[in-house]
Amino acid sequence: MSQVLTISAVELTSINRLVAVAESQVRYQLAPELPGCPKLPADLELRSYQQQAISNWFKNQGRGTLKMATGSGKTITALVIACQLYQQIGLQVLIIICPFRHLVNQWGRECEKFNLQPILACESIHKWQSKFSHQLARINTRQQKFLAIITTNETLITPGFQSQLKYLPDRTLIIGDEVHNLGAKKRESSLPRNIGLRLALSATPERHYDEIGTQNILDYFGDILQPEFTLKDAIDCGALVHYLYYPILVELTEAETEQYLKLTRAITRKLIYKSQDRATNYDELDTPDLTPLLMQRARLIGAAANKLVALKTLMQNRLNTSHTLFYCGDGSSDSTQQLTAVTHLLGQELGYRVNTYTATTSLLDREQLRQQFESGVLQGLVAIRCLDEGIDIPAIKHAVILASSTNPRQFIQRRGRILRPDPGKERATLYDMVVLPPELDRETLSIERNLLKKELLRLIEFADLADNAAAARSQLLTLQRRYGLMEM
8 A cells, every 4th residue: 555655855855864863872852942842851761672663663754553562662752753753844733542531641641741732632522622723723824833632532533523634734743542443444544644644553553353454554554663562572671570470270160160161062063164164274263253152251251250269368368468450351241240249359358448440430530549559548459441551550569360351462451551660669460360161072172272272372471471480380281281282
């Protein structure tokens, strides 16, 4: 797909000069600017991988996707790019698109460190549209030098926001944060085509089970740029802290085992039929049309009753700890029940000071909870899903994962949340509830092994990067032996 910038040759020459600056890997210095115009913080120091990412984005003609681990500084890297564009080519407008409202506020705080005064477009249209249109008009008549606006994916697609996009000047940069969320057709088609400078950010830009959506993202923003910065890279260079990993093996109850076997046999029948129909092997059959059955079984595992027993045993010996995060399921009714049960167990039975943090928690309450958590007034937060992306609470020192999906994005995002550095935080601790599937007959076992491989890969990756890797891997041997996966 052709990717031609809508800026002049003179401006491209300026960009080429900027590439030389980025490649020199020096601390950037900018002259004092007017309020609201991009300016790098005086104490800013970039890591070498951030400098290389900036250089490669300019070499790619002002397009590209930065695949960088959660907590590795994607936001700062993006804002440095905006500052350099402003200095070198006179960037006029910066648009930042986020999946959630709390990320809009988080980006807003970071932008202020760069001398920006962004419009936050994530609530009622009456609070931002007139301000957006007025300032955009001032930009186009040269009465204002710079405009920054931060919005959500949902606000982006509204008529009120879309109506302003045709007035954007050529020298506009669009940043897609947690860009995997923009791959859906309606959202991707709402991205402005008249903007040439495009930057995507995500630790996991690939969309699970959606190759078309993934390609839509790369076609619009540009390919993934080197260097990809992995979680191991982030830990090795000190961008994230080290951690200890403790798998906790949990058995299903008798009733749960019966339901698990019922769902597994249904999955097996589908896979056998598809195998015969396609003349292919089981490894290739983890496809979207199996999703409903796989989700039912995942929710059964996620809400397994014995996880509460294991949690009580764990926390009885940890009542003097703080800064602990408890992850429940995906927002389904089962995970909501688990959230309630976990909160009751910790708060009422054990006297551990906790509160809940969910998608329905207001922005004001979220900020208050964050402060109480950081200060130790609350020892823990019990969360569902909304903490998987973007929220920044570096004070998290311990985490208990009660439910996980097979989507690799989820555990990459979650682990990054836990490992963000904080003063006095040398290492994090992660407890992972792992359900042991029941014994299966020969027909279902061969297929179940293939489905289990992906989950085991997640657990092994958790274990291998931990400071206690050998001990963590030994805990997984029971699972590997049961399913004949000792080669992993």
